[in-house]
Amino acid sequence: MTALLEVQGISKRFGGLLAVGDVSFNLMEGEILGLIGPNGAGKTTLFNLVNGVYKSDTGSIIFSSKNITRSSPDQVVHLGLARTHQIVRPLNGMSVLENVTVGACFGREYQSRRTARITALEVLERVGLASRANSPASSLTLAGKKRLEVARALAARPKLLLLDEVLAGLNPTEIAQMIDLVRSIRDSGVSVFMIEHVMQAIMNLSDRIVVLNLGRKIAEAPPREVVQNPDVIVAYLGSPDILDKLRGSA
Amino acid sequence: MILRRPLLWLILLLAALFAWLPLHGNNVSLREDLILVALAIILTSNLNLMIGYTGYVNFGHIVFYGLGGYVGVYLMTVRGWHLVPSAVTAGFAVSLMALLFGLGILRLRGAYFALATIGVLVAVQSFVSNFEPWGRSTGMYVSFESYAPLGGPRHALWTTYFLIVAVMALSLILSLGIKASKFGLGLFAIREDEDAAIVLGVNATIYKAIIYSVSAFLPAVAGTLMFFKNGTIDPSIAFEFMLSLEGIVMLMLGGQGTVAGSALGGGLYERLRSYLLTSPRLSEFHLVIAGALLLLVIRLAPGGLIGWLYRLVPRSREVIE
Amino acid sequence: MSGIFASMIDGLLIGSVYGLAAMGLSLIWGVMDVINLTHGAMIALGMFGMYLLFNATAINAYLLLAPMIAGGLILGVIIYWLAVNWVVDRPILMSLLSTFAVNMMVIGIGTAIWSTSPYNVDFSVPGITVGEYTFTGNHMFAALSAVLIALLLEMFLRRTRTGKAIRAVADNRDAAELMGISSTRVLMVAFAIGIALAVASGALVSTLFPFTILSGAGYQLKSFVVTVLAGLGKPFGALVAGVLLGLLEGAVSPFIAISWIPLIEFGLFVLVLIVFPRGIFSRATA
Numbered sequence: 001m002t003a004l005l006e007v008q009g010i011s012k013r014f015g016g017l018l019a020v021g022d023v024s025f026n027l028m029e030g031e032i033l034g035l036i037g038p039n040g041a042g043k044t045t046l047f048n049l050v051n052g053v054y055k056s057d058t059g060s061i062i063f064s065s066k067n068i069t070r071s072s073p074d075q076v077v078h079l080g081l082a083r084t085h086q087i088v089r090p091l092n093g094m095s096v097l098e099n100v101t102v103g104a105c106f107g108r109e110y111q112s113r114r115t116a117r118i119t120a121l122e123v124l125e126r127v128g129l130a131s132r133a134n135s136p137a138s139s140l141t142l143a144g145k146k147r148l149e150v151a152r153a154l155a156a157r158p159k160l161l162l163l164d165e166v167l168a169g170l171n172p173t174e175i176a177q178m179i180d181l182v183r184s185i186r187d188s189g190v191s192v193f194m195i196e197h198v199m200q201a202i203m204n205l206s207d208r209i210v211v212l213n214l215g216r217k218i219a220e221a222p223p224r225e226v227v228q229n230p231d232v233i234v235a236y237l238g239s240p241d242i243l244d245k246l247r248g249s250a
Numbered sequence: 251m252i253l254r255r256p257l258l259w260l261i262l263l264l265a266a267l268f269a270w271l272p273l274h275g276n277n278v279s280l281r282e283d284l285i286l287v288a289l290a291i292i293l294t295s296n297l298n299l300m301i302g303y304t305g306y307v308n309f310g311h312i313v314f315y316g317l318g319g320y321v322g323v324y325l326m327t328v329r330g331w332h333l334v335p336s337a338v339t340a341g342f343a344v345s346l347m348a349l350l351f352g353l354g355i356l357r358l359r360g361a362y363f364a365l366a367t368i369g370v371l372v373a374v375q376s377f378v379s380n381f382e383p384w385g386r387s388t389g390m391y392v393s394f395e396s397y398a399p400l401g402g403p404r405h406a407l408w409t410t411y412f413l414i415v416a417v418m419a420l421s422l423i424l425s426l427g428i429k430a431s432k433f434g435l436g437l438f439a440i441r442e443d444e445d446a447a448i449v450l451g452v453n454a455t456i457y458k459a460i461i462y463s464v465s466a467f468l469p470a471v472a473g474t475l476m477f478f479k480n481g482t483i484d485p486s487i488a489f490e491f492m493l494s495l496e497g498i499v500m501l502m503l504g505g506q507g508t509v510a511g512s513a514l515g516g517g518l519y520e521r522l523r524s525y526l527l528t529s530p531r532l533s534e535f536h537l538v539i540a541g542a543l544l545l546l547v548i549r550l551a552p553g554g555l556i557g558w559l560y561r562l563v564p565r566s567r568e569v570i571e
Numbered sequence: 572m573s574g575i576f577a578s579m580i581d582g583l584l585i586g587s588v589y590g591l592a593a594m595g596l597s598l599i600w601g602v603m604d605v606i607n608l609t610h611g612a613m614i615a616l617g618m619f620g621m622y623l624l625f626n627a628t629a630i631n632a633y634l635l636l637a638p639m640i641a642g643g644l645i646l647g648v649i650i651y652w653l654a655v656n657w658v659v660d661r662p663i664l665m666s667l668l669s670t671f672a673v674n675m676m677v678i679g680i681g682t683a684i685w686s687t688s689p690y691n692v693d694f695s696v697p698g699i700t701v702g703e704y705t706f707t708g709n710h711m712f713a714a715l716s717a718v719l720i721a722l723l724l725e726m727f728l729r730r731t732r733t734g735k736a737i738r739a740v741a742d743n744r745d746a747a748e749l750m751g752i753s754s755t756r757v758l759m760v761a762f763a764i765g766i767a768l769a770v771a772s773g774a775l776v777s778t779l780f781p782f783t784i785l786s787g788a789g790y791q792l793k794s795f796v797v798t799v800l801a802g803l804g805k806p807f808g809a810l811v812a813g814v815l816l817g818l819l820e821g822a823v824s825p826f827i828a829i830s831w832i833p834l835i836e837f838g839l840f841v842l843v844l845i846v847f848p849r850g851i852f853s854r855a856t857a
Contacts, residue, residue: 051449077451085449091442102439105432106451113432152450307664354845360663361606362844365795369841372792376833387830491788495671502668537679544672545654548665 004029004160004191005081009059010049010069011215012042019045021215022058027160032182032192034206034223036199038235042215043195044086047162050193051083052076064159080108083162084149086195090137097133099148100124100155107156120155127151127181143174150181154190161185163194167201179205203227211235256569257426257509264513265419269412281411285479287520288418292472293493294500294516295421295509299465301498302507303434304458305441306356307364310371311497314466315473316488317374318344320384322474323483326396328383333400333410337474344470345463352462356455359444368491375489389484396478410479414472421468425509428464429571437461441507496523499544505554510570514555577704579821584706584714586817588775590810591717592790593797594724595768597809600798602741602761603659608670609650611791612677613766617643617773618782619685625692632694632778633712636720636771643770647763655762656755681784691781713775720771721810724764728806737761796840 005027012020020042027033035043048054050061052073060069068076082103091099097120104116104123111119124130127147132140140148146166153161163182167175179201186192196202202209203223211219211226213235219226226232252258268288272281293315300308322340325331331339355366379387400406428434436457439447448454477483496519504515519540526536551558560567592614599607620642624635654673658666696708728734739747740757748754773787797816801808820832 053445053449072453073449074451074453077449083449085446089443089446091439091446093442094438098435098438102435102447102450102452105435106439113430113435116432156451301664305662305664307667355841358844361600361604361667362799364663364667365606365799366841366844368792368795369837369844373834373837373841376830376837380828380830380834495675498668498671534683535679537675537682539679541672541675541679544675545669548668548672549657552665 002029003027003062004064005050005193006062007050007059008061010046010056010061011058012045012049012054013057018215020049020056020212023212023215023217024059025210025217025220027191027193028207030186030189030191031207032186032194032205034202034209035193035195035212036197036202036209036226037212040214041212041235043212044164045215046212047083047164047193047195051081051162074106077107077156077158078110080157080159081162082107082153082156082158082160084146084153084164084166086164086168088142088145088149090140090145090148092136092138094137095134096129096137096140096148097121097124099137100151103152103155104157107158109157116155119157120151123151123155126184127154128177143170143178146170146178147181150178150185154185158190160191160193163192163196165195165197167196167198175201252423252427252430255426255430255571257571258423260510261419261422261426261513264422265415268415268418272411273408281408283521283524285411285414285476286524287517288414289472289476290497290500290516290520291418291513292414292421292516293469293497294504295425295512296465296467296469297497298425298501298506298509298512299428299437299461301501302512303428303437303441304461305444306458306462307498308367308462308465309364309491309498310367310369310374310494311465311469312489312491312494313371313374314344314348314469315476316378316485316490317347318466318470318473319477319483319488320378320390320473321470323390323392323477324384326474326478327390327393330395333396333406333474333478334413336478337413337471340474341467341471344473345467348466349459349463352459353455356458356462371489371491371494375485378488379485385484387485389482389488392478392481407479410475414475414479417468417472417475422509422513424464424468425512426571428461429509433457433460438507496540499540501554502544502547502552503554505556505558508554508556508571511554511556518555574704575822575825577706578825579818580706581710582817582819582821582824583814584710584817585779586814586820587714587717587721587810588772588779588813589790589793589797589816590813591720591775592769592772593794593801593809593813594721594806595765595772596791596794597798597801598724598737598768598806599762599765601805602737603655603758604663605655605659605666605670605762606663607762607765608667608791609654609673609677609766610769610794611787611789612674612681613643613646613769613787614773614776614790615681615782615784615787616646616677617770617775618777618786619681619690619784620770621774621777622690622692625694632692632774633696633716636716636774639774640720640767640771643767644763646770647766648759650766651759651762656759659758678784678787685784687783687785689781689783690777692777694778709778713779716775717772718810720768721807724768725807727764733757733760793836796836799840799844 003026008024009022011022037043049056052071056069063079063081066079100120100123101116104111104119105113124133127150129147129151150166167178182192182205206223208222209226210217211232218231218235219229268284272284297311300306318340321343322336325336325339358366378384397403397406400409436452439452440454444454500515500519501512503519505511523536526532526539596607596610599605620639625632650673654669658669696712698705698707728738736752736757739752740754744754797809797812801812
């Protein structure tokens, strides 16, 4: 397997606060890489660095053999790296279909509006939103909006999809559906890099897991090893029950 | 296909009516009324590209019209150019300037951008008021010889009128074309959430600068035509802040973001204003009425007349864009 | 040399009035994220209010500031309920347009009553002559009043319960509401104070120069410049920036034609907006 994403020593400082410090890891083609860590560990900041919302103070990011360290988010999408937001951001004044059409139009293939519409309909079918295609995006439930986020990103035909807490706030049925969706995405050949707080889910889904604490990487290993890593246990001890959760699910 | 869209045919019909009605019976006063309506529609529909499509409030939209007028009148009177090349050159010159300005001020978002557009308007007006080649605060007159190539003043006024009507139709068709295009989709995405749009792959910086520049072109052409027709241009009429603001009222009245709304709002408001200004009892209150109207529209029907129609007849959305 | 010095002092005095006007704009902007486009109309009403009140009472114009401010507060409450309360938290276009609509109505009514011809308040305080230059008493009194009002506002914001609530809401409205502060009441009070400051500055300007109903627009634009220079929601910074703008005007006016000044001011304004989108005096935060 070759590395699709190579992150080498990136950091981000906001004023005096080190949000991400000297983080390195590789993401292999076809894998689901999990990213976990206590609140404030810098997970979303790391995502923002990878897709170019923030520019890293140090290091380099190579995606699909291209250096994207200084690229802007829109350039990164054209190369095939799409993402979802932790706090859903539908384009509220537009329909569900239009939202996803935007993703396809400005994605990796830079499709024409007509082709993008067809792509969007396919993707909506796949994420189970086809029946809502013409509803306003603002009318969706939270679970629907999370699916919309995923659909928009998928419509860009990415090679790598960054998922930022797509399970948060969903009920158990919705979580199960979303897990199936993530698996099917990976099975269709798209690599996945996901932040998740729902431990059971991420332990089951991920091939490997990167653990951040206070902006630094403290572990990178398959789920089974991560739960036994003493550093990880210490980092999570702030919330005592997490240990059992980790053990129970792995 | 744009040819399959009903609104295109309505626009062409509107333009044909505008051209035919005053010509029929040589009705000059009707022509003078309609030219103002056409101008209102030109300004409103191009302003709509910024406010309605992209979500950026441009308070200084009139600056394009005024500068277009200056460049065109200058080319005609000082350089002796023909009307049409002057107007087109004015359009390109002002668009280019807008592109350069746009790359600077479009780094600003929301209210900051809106304020910067006021700054641009006042700064440009002040510059022109001091600019010697353009006659400083007294402005310029269109020389009598400029009418000659168009067959004398009487003929020239009709020609100018038809050109204005053509620019009106082009403005609406441009709005229609952009709305259905990929470019338009990107603009709407920026309007809804610029950061999300960027993450979806829209190059917001370039898109915004381009639409700012595009929205300058036809108003600048119209500026040359109108000030040629008026025979004179000076900084206070070319850069009238109130007209810039009334353009926003027209757009809100008709329905921002829609092609039909910009035409409807422009047309209706311009007729209302003309009626109020000529009415002996109400002329003093035209601003009061306009203000009250604006307040009512944004309070009761923020989508304007077209937005109201959409709510009443949801299917109308597919025909009236 | 003494020419430019005198001109700068004059600019400094007028600048404090610009600053006072801008404080009103800045307070409203900072607290409720509304750009108050009635600002210019309120300045104009301040001018005509002073004109009417002075002609009716014929007492020292600077004493009339107290009833003018009281009137401004009432006017502010009325406008808040008419056009502002329902646009707070709506898209910026809505608040711009609703306040602009009120502006049009006020200017329209004002034009119907007073036309657009110039008026002036016929009141003057004896000045002080230093060497060849006379500093007019009105300029000094206007500046003094402006600074006094600014200090009172600053004290109100720092010392009183309501003032602290306003600052809390400006800082973080959601958090303030969680602490039990009624944000609607606070917003209304802040808006009313902002309007009262505009009215007061208009009243002060009316003792310096002749004015028309349209004069407020120019001061509104200057207030934008000053507010942006100072950074949003920093009322006291606005006063300082106003004085600086006045100084700048005073410093350049002996050397260039007066008609170039708007170009310099607004060129500077646009430049500052682009280079320091958060204001010169505020430090960038992540």
